[in-house]
Amino acid sequence: MSSPKNVALVVGANGIAGLNLIEHLESLGGWEVIGLSRRGGEGRAGVRFISVDLLDAADSREKLSGLTQVTHIFYAAYQDRPTPAELVAPNVAMLVNVVNAVEPVARNLQHINLMQGYKVYGAHLGPFKTPARETDAHHMPPEFNVEQQDFLEQRQQGKSWTWSALRPSVVVGYAMGTPMNAGLAISVYASMSKELGLPLRFPGPPSAYDILMDVTDARLLAHAMLWAATSPKAANQAFNINNGDQFRWSEMWPKIARMFDLEVAPLLPMSLVDVMADKAPLWGRMVAKHGLAPHPYTDINPWRHAQGVFSLNFDFLADPSKARRHGFPGHIETETMFREVFADYRRRKVIP
Structure with a gap:
């Protein structure tokens, strides 16, 4: 039996975004899925899990440097901290460690999809301009979502793969x-x-x-993640994703x-x-x-x-019309x- 054409690396596989994406990919067929999380997961046909500490660069290299067949990275991992300033270091480090371990060896890497949220617009700080749009100015740093996107934009320069960033509202679904x-x-x-x-x-x-x-339906978000990762029109851009009402x-x-x-x-x-x-x-x-x-x-x-x-x-609330x-x-x-x-x-x- 030939290997699947597409190999998805889902980072944060047990979170609400990652779990619903994996279920969506399974329903479609034609995808091999590798899920990353600290606590691993129960493998099944077409899906395997790797337990890894993404805050540890050495552990990330050891566990991920063999993932040569990965074609799409879906990054939805998150480490909570008490303040916006404290969120930056661990959340940027995890993304950097994944990309540093996988991108050099995954010769057919096509896309990296980044999960963000309305924090980009300052929603966690207080009243923000609504409806928020992707063209809105950034707020005063620190903001880990922005720094993660900056890292991907810089890393992508001169590369054949593309990136996208999705900004859901409060995500509602099974997990x-x-x-x-x-x-x-x-x-x-x-x-x-x-x-x-x-x-x-x-x-x-x-x-x-x-x-x-x-709010954002987790199943709808999974569809949007796959769309952004496979549609040329979505390359190297950010999109608000919500239910539309x-x-x-x-x-x-x-x-x-x-x-x-x-x-x-x-x-x-x-x-x-x-x-x-x-x-x-x-x-x-x-x-x-x-x-x-x-x-x-x-x-x-x-x-x-x-x-x-x-x-x-x-x-x-945010304006979802750009994605449309x-x-x-x-x-x-x-x-x-x-x-x-x-x-x-x-x-x-x-x-x-």
């Missing part, structure tokens, strides 16, 4: 054991509310309930409640980090009662990220996305 997953947070929070006989309360402040925002929690939250057959009570600002800290026994009882998949409660820890999402008190103009046709209604994501968590027996 376990990742700290940045608002979809899982809502699924578990709503399921626990139902288990306790409680209505569904929005946990953010009143100022967050009526902001205008967008906007919403307010004041409108969406009652709809989400109905998806769980819950009533809505007045919002009540609370720290999800604190409120959900003691819920491991409740989770254990729910797993046994409803025959759920035996995911430990330690794998369900998206609360800090979710609290940040629910606490935004300024409009949070360059040929990416993907979009999904956000209400439909939430319904399908919750159904997926039920199908996988993560929630009742």
Whole structure:
């Protein structure tokens, strides 16, 4: 049997972007997939995993220098740190270590796709110009997303491969054991509310309930990653990727409640980090009662990220039209996305 033409190296394979990309590539066929993460993964036909510490240049060279057949690198790894300044060194180092190990030996390398986000526009700092556009000026450094892109732009000079950068909004979809997953947070929070006989309360402040925002379906993002990596029109450019519509929690939250057959009570600002800290026994009882998949409660820890999402008190959205103009046709209604994501968590027996 001949080798696949395309070999994808997915960096950050267990994160929400990497995991959904791998599932998308598997569904298409014709791709060999190599997933990188610190904790590895369970291999299967067409997919293998490598456990590697990307902060360690020597370990990266040892584990990755044999990947001569890689044609596409999809970089979606992330190391969290308390401040923007502290984010720069580890996140730039990981990208540099991957490229330094793979690019010199992968003679048929065609593309490197970089995962960014609205941090490029200063969304993590406070109110930013909306809708954000790819042509907007950068904010005052430090900003690791910008430094990563600068590295790729400089490295690509004179090379045959190209790069692209995608800027999703809050990503919603299936993933376990990742700290940045608002979809899982809502699924578990709503399921626990139902288990306790409680209505569904929005946990953010009143100022967050009526902001205008967008989100990005993880499946849509996977399609966009592949499009950007294989479309000549996307070469050496950055693109905002979101569902294509906007919403307010004041409108969406009652709809989400109905998806769980819950009533809505007045919002009540609370720290999800604190409120959900003691819920491991409740989770254990729910797993046994409803025959759920035996995911430990330690794998369900998206609360800090979710609290940040629910606490935004300024409009949070970007213009996705550049990607459309360059040929990416993907979009999904956000209400439909939430319904399908919750159904997926039920199908996988993560929630009742």
